[in-house]
Amino acid sequence: xxxxxxxxxxxxxxxxxxxxxxxxxxxxxxxxxxxxxxxxxxxxxxxxxxxxxxxxxxxxxxxxxxxxxxxxxxxxxxxxxxxxxxxxxxxxxxxxxxxxxxxxxxxxxxxxxxxxxxxxxxxxxxxxxxxxxxxxxx
Numbered sequence: 313x314x315x316x317x318x319x320x321x322x323x324x325x326x327x328x329x330x331x332x333x334x335x336x337x338x339x340x341x342x343x344x345x346x347x348x349x350x351x352x353x354x355x356x357x358x359x360x361x362x363x364x365x366x367x368x369x370x371x372x373x374x375x376x377x378x379x380x381x382x383x384x385x386x387x388x389x390x391x392x393x394x395x396x397x398x399x400x401x402x403x404x405x406x407x408x409x410x411x412x413x414x415x416x417x418x419x420x421x422x423x424x425x426x427x428x429x430x431x432x433x434x435x436x437x438x439x440x441x442x443x444x445x446x447x448x449x450x
Contacts, residue, residue: 314414318431321404322442329399329406330377342437391415
């Protein structure tokens with residue numbers, strides 16, 4: 313199984329970081345172009361990436377304010393992957409850790425490289441979202 317791991321430390325407390333990760337109004341600013349994600353176990357949703365790739369998802373686990381995990385897959389692809397986002401308090405704010413486990417498939421190496429790049433971009437967008445939110449608050 314291929315694993316992609318990324319992390320970023322946001323200069324924010326756990327509550328603010330969780331709000332950025334789960335607020336419906338903020339999801340499209342960092343997770344994808346279009347996002348339907350209800351952070352409730354068993355909820356279904358979808359993410360349309362900025363390149364147009366559509367992913368269906370099912371939320372598997374939620375520890376509000378700490379951890380969110382889902383399984384997602386693209387249209388026409390039987391293989392899915394599992395994403396787990398964990399928030400950890402740190403000296404600089406809150407560390408956001410993302411781990412995506414890709415199931416073995418003939419295209420797993422290409423999918424791993426694509427997922428790695430996508431999570432780097434998503435976390436960059438999450439940092440930018442926090443900076444904008446801080447600027448608006450003054």
